[in-house]
Amino acid sequence: MKLLVLYSRNPEQQMNKIIEKEYFSEVVVKLVVEAPHIAKSRKAGHFVIVKTGEKGERIPLTIAAADVEKGTITLIIQKVGVTSARLCNLEVGDEITDVVGPLGKPTHVEKVGTVLASGGGVGVAPLLPIVEAFKEAGNRVITILAARKKELIILEEQMRNHSDEVIIMTDDGSYGMKGLVTVGMEEVIGREKVDLAVTVGPAIMMKFVSKLTGKYNIPTVASLNTLMVDGTGMCGACRVSVGGKTRFVCVDGPEFDAHLVDFDEMMLRLGSYKPSEAEAYENYLSSHPKTQ
């Protein structure tokens, strides 16, 4: 490990270079980024904060995979606003201005028996290392991947490599079973004993997953993706109510007991900047026609 490559006040130093780029769909992009220290230190559940451009904002992204040998981490990004669009528009050889991590507490992994993992949208990306880790710890892992339509199902093959069973759910029935993620989960819960549920995805999905597993008394962990600024416990932008207490996702999480999380509050807070974000994205799109 050579720290010298990180003397980043030197503007000529190449940092956080993109090694590989792949489109999973029109709006979902995979970036493999050079970040040797993070690749070495990260564990399942960890995330990074990235900032693109001198005037960019800091956003959290969960680490989908890492290659210690090559010194790279894999990020999966869905284009939803200015910052994610900027990231998705970077090409191989470009650099991400700032990448810092790994942040958050790693997933608590142990052998519990049967783990039911559910991922929605790009939440499937952070779910992958968690599934890997539970499988490696000797659990039976059943993974449910959910999306609106076939094109938005990602990482299916990788998930199959690390799961005992993979169930695909699409809202429109264009692939796998038709219906929400909870339909697939109920089917599994109905036929076998589930010892632990893990869920990563949009807040609304995790809320319903949590409701369902609560009904069956299945311990459930949700990995939350809230707004963040510094990501190191300094600002409190990421605060959520867990069991009536205010907790910080960046240092206390990102994983919490799903049954104690106030998802409604979390969804409200996620929408804090919706009007200004939408306007900023409109402006961005009109000045960057190629991203449309």
Add this chain to the structure above:
Amino acid sequence: MAEVSEYLKNEREQEWRVALRSTLKNKERTMLERVSMPEQDPGKRNRDFTEVNSGLSEPDAIGEARRCLDCVNPTCITGCPVGINIPKFIKKIEAGEFLESARVLKETNTLPAVCGRVCPQEVQCEQACFYTQKLKLPAVAIGHLERFVADFEQNSGKMSVPVIKERNGIKVASIGSGPAGLAFAGDMAKKGYDVTVFEALHEIGGVLKYGIPEFRLPNRIVDVEIDVLEKMGVKFVKNFIVGATASIEELKEEGFSAFMVGSGAGLPNFMHIPGENLIGIYSSNEYLTRVNLMNAADPEYDTPVISGKKVAVIGGGNTAMDAVRTSKRLGAERSMIIYRRSIEEMPARKEEIKHAQEEGVEFMNLHNPLEYYADEKGRVCKMKVQKMALGEPDASGRRRPIPIEGSEFIMEVDTVIVSVGVSPNPLIPQSMKDLNVSKWGTIVVDQDTMHSSVTGVFAGGDIVRGGATVILAMGDGRKAAEAMDQFLKEKQK
């Protein structure tokens, strides 16, 4: 200590100082009036981020320097956490040798332009000044003079780089690039060490960048001081969290011999009252970070900030003043301080309170928030506050606020900034199992050496104090540097 006083005495007996003293009688010096800091017009400055205090002119600075009596026993120095040779730097001003004066400052102070702006001199050097203590007259304006000299040097384009002892090649690290880390780095570099400063954020400077607003401490001032450190050979690594990106153990393998933890005050405190997580309610850390570090108020930058028309800032410290004055500059019609005690108990500097009042900030003292209410979109729109009265003094020596039953009322707000203190950053303590940490989460150190329970790991600033000032953090950094130097020399034997 005897060595220090001997040194100061010899310095004072230098020919130029003796000659300068004889140019004016002490009686004449004490007749001179204390200079006042020129300030931008409050009605204009509360709409932009230009610096409030514009700095002394050369004649004003020399005039003020004449007031200093160059005391035999300069008590002012005892009030300085970094031990600046105050009479010497002031007499250099009186002599018109401003660049020389700057050299004197930099012998012990890594960040003079910062300290000249944000130090609470009125409770430190100026409090200990002969004028305050014995003459009951306004102190020599030591802070204004420090800033004058530091700015003069910055503007001269002839920044001096402190003399470095022969480089010893021993690698040491500072964890955090705030005031504690920078002071430590400066001193260790002077002693010849190979210093690397690790910073978690994408900018160097810590609270000097993300916390203190531009109108009190412009970022370019901080950057110039950091440039000097770079010229002294200090290396800076941004986006690197020791304990996460790499562990202290890994850094040891990289050849680092000792560490100074100056990771600062982390977690913002909240009051845990209903509605505190509504949209539009920020910690002061978040609000100031968005505006100061991320430039959220500039439409060219991507980071957003909600800045309403009716802003309530909860708290009475310097950070609360920074937040409320920032909100005014972002276009608030009403910017209010809500503080549960009276203005006399406010922990903020008098100057900050005065500036806030001039700029049109409303002070609702003896008020305490009880609950926040949201509109249909989940945004804060109202809050319930209760009036308070003052009772007997509490453990802090300040009179305890007592709620007045039945005095509650509802007021309209659209942005709330909670500024009721911070708890230490948990990242380092979490990553080091053997580190002795207090029940408040601060790192426990030996008071004299700043050495923690882990051999070779020193700590200072808010991670030790829980929440203090820039200059106290810098004092810790210097102390840690001194002790680490001793420690490493012992180890070499």
